[in-house]
Amino acid sequence: MYKAFLIKYSEIGLKGKNKYLFENSLINQIKKSLENIGDFRVAKSQGRIYVECPDIYDYEETVAALKTVFGIAWICPVKIVESIDFEDIKQAVGEFIDNRYADKNFTFKVEAKREDKKYPLTSPQICAQIGAHLLNLYPDMKVDVHNPQVKLMVEVRSNTYIYSENIKGLGGMPVGSNGKAMLLLSGGIDSPVAGYMIAKRGVAIDAVYFHAPPYTSERAKQKVVDLAKLISKYTGPINLHVVNFTDIQLYIYEECPHDELTIIMRRYMMRIAESIAKETGALGLITGESIGQVASQTLESLAATNEVCTMPVYRPLIGFDKQEIVEISEKINTYETSILPYEDCCTIFVAKHPVTKPNIKKIANSEKRLSEKIDELVEEALNTKEVIKVK
């Protein structure tokens, strides 16, 4: 019965002169989300976005796809009547109510809009006459203009649009409307969720993954590519920078106290990520850290890893419990992939009792032991990185 979806967006409506850019970005994301579902037409008309459905499409699948698009506040399934003749409209509204609501025992209100001010009826007249028509047809329905259970919208344009439902969209802002940031992506549960959450605010995402062959396998790398692909459904295309970290890791292992390995390693990861971010025009780093989750995520450890960056580091999961993070990862469909059992470089080189309260001075001192070769190794890692375009 629904021939179209009206897409309502909230925040981007506020954005003044850039509004059309945001709308275009939203339209692109909507088109992309529906690409495999059918031949939909997505069009902008009078400050609204309409998704017009092909003759054959799956309603549930379409709504689910629209629910993956950041920037959509509400999704309204719309019946289109190819006429503006008032008798036709009355008949169509009657059918619409009958199809959609088997049980007619509810309160309602009609709201109307007309595009052509020369239309024979004014908006209040349309409301009143349709309301009367419905009360006549379905005696169980009752009018309540203040607190209706069903708000029936009738819009008379070149065709007539009828809708009564608002399905909650994903919210947030259309991807790409707020610059780009660099996500430190591991194979774990947290970092894909962190990327998703920042992307929700309209930020485009690139990612960096630290690969440590032979300690981590090609399959571990594939898993990260797969995760990037899963979140790109929400975030749009991702450039995934794969950095070979083995030599740096082994060098740290050789030269530094083993209980500080993780912290020093993470400091170098942040340095490298920041340098790639600068090179690619990203404006911040994103990590999946959450306070106290592991030894490297105590406040002391976070301070120690944060210290090496000048760029802002966004940690959207910082106050989340593991279970809350898992719930989001299940919702965005990354959980099953995240728990595949491939080693990542952090799990192989891990001390039994890593420091949980690192002293920044002491860590910086330990890092001095690396002075001979580390710059060269970092340089080498940056020069040999591989970029995988994920979309």
Next chain:
Amino acid sequence: MEAYLDNAATTRVNESVKNIMVKALIEDYGNPSSLHVKGLEAERYIRNAREIIAKQLKVEEKEIIFTSGGTESNNLAIIGSALSNKRAGNHIIASSTEHPSVYNAMGYLKELGFDISYTPVDSYGRIDIEELEKLINENTILVSIMYVNNEIGSVNDINQIAKVIKEKNPSTLFHVDGIQAIGKYEIYPKRQGIDLLSISGHKIHGPKGVGALYVRDRVKVSPLLYGGGQESKMRSGTENVPGIAGLGQAISDIYENHTEKIETMYRLKQEFIDGINKLNETIGDVYVNGLVDDLRETAPHIVSVSFKGVLAEVLLHALEDKGIYVSSGSACSSNQPGISGTLKAIGLGQDLLSSTIRFSFSVNTSFEEIKYTLEELEKIVPILRRYQPH
């Protein structure tokens, strides 16, 4: 240099196999069920392959059923014979080290209400025949035992097992998973007392996606697939003509000059084991698993080695970096308990379970590859041991 030592996982297809498959794909591509000459031509490939395999096994052609591979052969043998013989009893026996395609088929039968027993193995991975004998009773309809263990290469005494089964209960069927054994041994089901024998193409330089099941005449097996009634109604579906042709060719190839080939493989294996024992003297803590005094009592192509203090997965990738391809002897991840039945079953220590690598050879493996692998192991293992988690 490249050394592919993962031939128990799969093998490279022979040139002759490739050629016959290409011909079946491009020239004689008919459907064997078609009445016209294209159909007849395609059917000839299947007839030929069936004839080759039946001759090799010294069985009747009608006793060979083509399948999609080892997993299907094992499933058809076990589930099919259990379902068609459930009136005779509901007890089934398997060994504790069977391949997942047997093990999980047993799990399915258990859900259906069958009673499944598992025989233990000795420290060499061979089933305990005395225990097996005790387990068999008048309700036992099927015993399923692997010929060659895929993880450590131990070999079960199939003739003796068959004898024990038939003496205890003559109506008990004996299924042998011969997937790692075909091409390594001359297998004659009728003389050895085997009722059902699974084989697979890609372990013997044939294609993937094709296998066969020998079903002794008058043994009833319910089909798993229903359709056009191909393969004596036991396996419906348009025949995989190129695959079946390839399987026939692979069988024919592997049994040519067979004794010499196997002799060479044992010499390779001996050379490799000698090298590993030397490594044990130079770098220490390197052990061959499941080794019996006489090498000839183990399969010619599989060697399982534990490298203490090295994670198998890491060693595997370090070897890969040198062009050497092997398998980790067990699923190295602690997230997947129960996958490496064999290593646990032979009583391998916890510290070695995740440090075990399987090297497996083929008729194409060279002495140079063995030498190269041993040299690289001597270099890599000490380096990796320095960087292991404490």
